[in-house]
Amino acid sequence: MGKYIIAGNWKMNKLPSETYDFVKEVAEATKGAECEVVCCTPYVCLAPAVEAAKGTHVKIGAENLHFEDSGAFTGEVSADMLVDLGVDYVIIGHSERRAYNNETDETVNKKIVKALAKGLIPIVCVGESLEEREAGITMDLISIQIKKAFAGISAEDAAKVVVAYEPIWAIGTGKTATDDQAEEVCGGIRQILADLYDDAAAKAVTIQYGGSMNAKNCAGLLAKENIDGGLIGGASLKAPDFATIVAAAK
Numbered sequence: 001m002g003k004y005i006i007a008g009n010w011k012m013n014k015l016p017s018e019t020y021d022f023v024k025e026v027a028e029a030t031k032g033a034e035c036e037v038v039c040c041t042p043y044v045c046l047a048p049a050v051e052a053a054k055g056t057h058v059k060i061g062a063e064n065l066h067f068e069d070s071g072a073f074t075g076e077v078s079a080d081m082l083v084d085l086g087v088d089y090v091i092i093g094h095s096e097r098r099a100y101n102n103e104t105d106e107t108v109n110k111k112i113v114k115a116l117a118k119g120l121i122p123i124v125c126v127g128e129s130l131e132e133r134e135a136g137i138t139m140d141l142i143s144i145q146i147k148k149a150f151a152g153i154s155a156e157d158a159a160k161v162v163v164a165y166e167p168i169w170a171i172g173t174g175k176t177a178t179d180d181q182a183e184e185v186c187g188g189i190r191q192i193l194a195d196l197y198d199d200a201a202a203k204a205v206t207i208q209y210g211g212s213m214n215a216k217n218c219a220g221l222l223a224k225e226n227i228d229g230g231l232i233g234g235a236s237l238k239a240p241d242f243a244t245i246v247a248a249a250k
Contacts, residue, residue, distance in 0.1 A: 002206030004035035004222075004249045005162060005229040007061060007123060008236025009091060009210070012042060019045040022239065023052035023060075029243035033057060034250045035229060038089050039236070040123070043077055050086040061089030061123065064097060067110035079118035090115050091231070093149065094125045095168045105148035112149060116157045123162040123231060124149050125210070126189070130169035139188050146192045155197040159204035163189055164231040170211030172233060176221075182209045183224035190226050215244035222248045 014022060023039055030037045040061035041049045049060045066076035082090060092115065093108035108124065115122040126145040128138045142165070150158055165185050170176050177185070186207045194202035209221050210231035221227055222245075229249055235241040 002228040007038035019048040027056035127166040164208040166210035186226040
């Protein structure tokens with residue numbers, strides 16, 4: 001299956017002045033990791049994060065980008081800007097961006113295309129609301145999200161994309177999908193990718209689970225066949241907790 005990747009999504013947390021020391025702490029706490037370790041930080045923290053990660057195994061990611069190279073887009077950040085800083089990963093289409101910043105399946109696709117063109121690794125988020133899960137349309141919705149996200153992307157490029165399944169009802173709520181619920185959807189995502197491309201491409205894609213994964217529940221989730229890592233929110237803000245999750249990803 002895809003390469004194991006544990007990525008922390010700091011969201012709007014940590015100050016630039018705190019970032020260097022914290023990334024160093026993460027690097028020390030996760031030394032010897034058997035998976036890729038990523039810290040995705042706010043824009044203002046990226047420069048000290050990249051500096052702190054030099055010479056370590058830790059990679060740095062951004063939490064968003066714009067799909068244009070430059071122009072009159074006040075407050076936005078381009079892929080070239082991220083590459084110039086030394087960033088490797090970028091989160092695209094997080095449910096909070098979709099809910100609060102008018103992110104759509106179409107803009108998600110444009111951002112994936114741009115990230116790939118610039119050599120960034122996109123972590124693409126998909127997931128359903130509680131109402132959609134209770135209505136029994138989880139896979140219908142996620143199938144649409146995946147198909148629109150990967151529109152026009154070759155099999156070769158698709159294999160470079162990371163997909164993060166984040167049930168909206170489990171993000172920041174303390175609720176977590178059961179191991180079997182998470183595996184069912186992640187396996188469904190891999191089947192959708194196999195239908196879009198082929199089995200080889202689907203197996204190459206890293207599929208993460210996100211949504212209140214923490215030090216206590218990570219082992220069961222990461223043991224599942226189709227879960228290749230996690231996109232970690234709150235637990236990524238404490239180096240010991242994050243290290244526990246990293247240690248479970250083998």
